[in-house]
Amino acid sequence: MTTPLLDGPGRTLECINPKFMVDLVQGVDAARHPHLGPQQLQFRERLTQEIMTHTRLRPWAMAGMLNENAALRLGLAEKLAGMLDPGHLALTLMAEKLIALRQQTHPRAQQSPGLMQQYAELASHFTQRAAYKEKALTQRGLTVQAGEHSEQIFTRWRAGHYDGWSLAGRCFIVLEELRWGAFGDACRLANEDVAAMLKDNLRSMAANYLAQGISASPTTRHFYHQWLTTPASPGLIDHKDMLGWLGDWCQADQHPVSWSVTQNWQTVALGMPRLCSAKRLVDAMVEEIFG
Numbered sequence: 663m664t665t666p667l668l669d670g671p672g673r674t675l676e677c678i679n680p681k682f683m684v685d686l687v688q689g690v691d692a693a694r695h696p697h698l699g700p701q702q703l704q705f706r707e708r709l710t711q712e713i714m715t716h717t718r719l720r721p722w723a724m725a726g727m728l729n730e731n732a733a734l735r736l737g738l739a740e741k742l743a744g745m746l747d748p749g750h751l752a753l754t755l756m757a758e759k760l761i762a763l764r765q766q767t768h769p770r771a772q773q774s775p776g777l778m779q780q781y782a783e784l785a786s787h788f789t790q791r792a793a794y795k796e797k798a799l800t801q802r803g804l805t806v807q808a809g810e811h812s813e814q815i816f817t818r819w820r821a822g823h824y825d826g827w828s829l830a831g832r833c834f835i836v837l838e839e840l841r842w843g844a845f846g847d848a849c850r851l852a853n854e855d856v857a858a859m860l861k862d863n864l865r866s867m868a869a870n871y872l873a874q875g876i877s878a879s880p881t882t883r884h885f886y887h888q889w890l891t892t893p894a895s896p897g898l899i900d901h902k903d904m905l906g907w908l909g910d911w912c913q914a915d916q917h918p919v920s921w922s923v924t925q926n927w928q929t930v931a932l933g934m935p936r937l938c939s940a941k942r943l944v945d946a947m948v949e950e951i952f953g
């Protein structure tokens with residue numbers, strides 16, 4: 663089976679696997695995305711099938727079963743986490759969600775003892791792995807790894823790996839790649855001064871790269887549609903759908919710029935500036951993504 667998403671827009675993206683695992687665990691208790699249209703749901707189904715193909719876990723992907731069966735979703739998340747390194751952020755988010763699921767006592771769904779046991783065991787497993795990873799990261803030097811990771815991702819940006827997306831979309835992709843990896847780990851685990859320094863450097867570099875894409879200075883303002891227009895290409899729809907999935911955590915009122923950049927099947931958020939510079943866009947997205 664061909665895998666046009668993973669071999670196309672996802673070819674060099676490292677954040678797909680950790681986000682997919684977190685989605686599996688976070689989707690256990692309900693449909694998280696009631697606002698999704700058929701196009702977005704179809705994209706998720708395609709991505710699931712492709713990840714199954716890549717990891718040779720085809721039997722797990724019984725059509726639609728993952729959506730209904732919490733134990734299956736958790737089993738798949740555990741299996742993938744054993745095959746692919748989820749990273750510190752994904753391990754932490756999965757453990758937190760499982761702990762929260764165990765503590766939910768509302769009567770909507772009486773959970774089976776077997777499922778509660780699965781929550782407990784997986785939460786413990788992911789917590790231990792996150793702690794081990796944190797120790798290893800700290801020993802190797804958080805800022806050194808953050809610098810190496812940042813250089814790697816910006817090199818890909820410069821080499822045109824993200825050119826299938828809009829200008830602002832490329833920047834969002836870069837920030838998400840950094841958030842899910844060693845750079846994001848350093849921002850969360852290092853002390854405040856180090857985290858602030860890393861984010862300052864990130865803002866400066868990202869604003870320069872974004873401005874180069876439009877051949878202007880980082881402070882020159884342009885109409886927002888110049889930043890948000892996806893270049894015409896045979897894979898345009900796949901690129902848009904991938905961006906929408908990566909940004910599906912955004913909310914129009916809380917993350918207006920990231921929402922407007924990623925959820926391009928919706929109207930832009932009220933908080934999205936209609937005239938904006940590369941610097942303004944980057945400052946907003948770094949704040950929305952890294953907090």
